[in-house]
Amino acid sequence: MNDDKTTRTTVRNITDLARLAGVSAGTVSRALAGKSLVNAKTRERIEALAREHGFRPNQMASGLRRQKTSVVGVIIPLGHDVRQQISDSFFMTLLGHLADELTHEGYDLMLRRVVPDNDPDWLDRFIGSGMIDGVIVIGQSDQFDRIEDVADGYNPMVVWGNHTEGQRHCVVGTDNRLGGRLAAERLIAAGARRLAFLGDTTAIEFAARFAGAQDAARRLGIGPIMALPTHLSPERASAEIAAHLAAHAGAIDGIFAATDTLAALCLTELRGHGFAVPEAVKLVGFDDLPIARQTVPPLTTVRQDIAAGARALVDLLLRRLAGETTESLVLPPELVVRKTA
Amino acid sequence: MNDDKTTRTTVRNITDLARLAGVSAGTVSRALAGKSLVNAKTRERIEALAREHGFRPNQMASGLRRQKTSVVGVIIPLGHDVRQQISDSFFMTLLGHLADELTHEGYDLMLRRVVPDNDPDWLDRFIGSGMIDGVIVIGQSDQFDRIEDVADGYNPMVVWGNHTEGQRHCVVGTDNRLGGRLAAERLIAAGARRLAFLGDTTAIEFAARFAGAQDAARRLGIGPIMALPTHLSPERASAEIAAHLAAHAGAIDGIFAATDTLAALCLTELRGHGFAVPEAVKLVGFDDLPIARQTVPPLTTVRQDIAAGARALVDLLLRRLAGETTESLVLPPELVVRKTA
DNA sequence: GTGAAAGCGCTAACAC
């Protein structure tokens, strides 16, 4: 309504400002970019004018010209278990840390959630958009192969997820297999013998955790671990856990939950079904989210260092942006013993 | 490394593709945009070629030319209590829903977290960047006035937060004052008489919740509500809550926590200090996050409809983008009675 | 239905 009452002239672009300052557009560009040689007084005058008119150079135009956007894409592929994965606290916390790190490095963050099943072209589309300098993929979901394909032709990409021997894309993630082993070893050390794994084993990270737990069981002469599949969304998971408990009551005395969220839900259901934790059933989670400290009793879990993960993702991406080819980074998980096992 | 082995020619832009297709750039543009008149066969040929070469028009260029980016900015100002607010589950959940809604409407989401104290110009800078068509501000933090100023000259902005009589920026949010009243009324109905409010009352939303609670107490002839300030980060909050409890043990029999996260922490501390909930102390939270169902006992709380909030934010922003001037929207909170009060 | 040409706002190489 009343936007050009305050300032006599509206400054829409660098040229307008140049006219006001009595210099050329080039000089304004240089002055505002803060680099190269510009007379100190000229620069001051231009900066003052810019401030006065609330002018800021258009980043799209600048990006187009410089072939660099200073925007990093963060994309979250949602696999079969569409709805929930994202609200998943772990991913959200990671996202928060990524935002901090990227900001700190002078990059903006473009967020995209996609359902690969609806759009097989999800990754190329994002990369090809011209809007981002590089991309961080949060979670491999069931798109491992797609990501591998893209990695062959596109360098500035780093993925949060599971590391597999010989893979071609640069990944940062916790050693899930080792984490799984730690969890199972703890359950067994606490006296559990009939173990179960709670979670969707078709998700690659979870599968690795499951496999690690199986390694440990095998090595310690414990029978096979029962897989109790669940979805990630609290509503569905609760019902599924209740059903599992009803079906296998008594056949289980140790549960390794794929995430703390699932573990917390499981704890509630166990209580509901009258199982004492850890006396009757031992329980170990994964992630060490804030909730792990707040359950009753507090959760024994396997810690992932989210902040370190975010730092690594950004660091590796920046290196790749600078032309380096970087190796994947596998972070060590850490067992946090509390009261459930 | 090996990217131009597969395809003979690299297609960098619309002109390259035009050459291949034996047409002009204009025609390719029209064909790929899927609109206006283009011969069906020509269009098919162009589309096939684009697919074959994995070509996608550059959005920056398109945006520059059309003066529209199809990107919506989402900015989270972090007030004094810098570190935590963002990891705050409520904001993160809202963000997830926003991402869904915006994607659904064909917009991308550019995320920015800012510390206004370090950069007083945070909002103008984002808006003036030329990278976004509109902006959604998540939380007013302590920047109410700054937002008001900007609203005068910039239409496509919608804010999540608290509604204040006569404000000029378009806001979507829960009726915090009413929510506070519901919480206090519940505490009192449950038998509490010496009430306390847990949380940072300098945050405007929290202040409104506090005020609402005071209204209820006054109306029901209950003494003033004690304010127990805390930060939002779990580590600091836990310590602060413990200190408050130590200082005012016995002087309180009802606590209204500003968020469920705080309430859950408080529950843990209460247990640690030997207070039975709800027998000795009643407790009500705010938000109805998933954690509210999982505490022991489960939390009585005031529900905010996050999904509805996200939908409204996007809907109003799109209307403003289309030139309308929209009114603010205040959503009704809902008391959810569980076991803590 | 398609081509030619102008230009979105900016930057950088090249003059001077």
Next chain:
DNA sequence: GTGTTAGCGCTTTCAC
């Protein structure tokens, strides 16, 4: 130090 010029890749009149 600063002006001039030529695009970055795209869309969109205006012709034909």
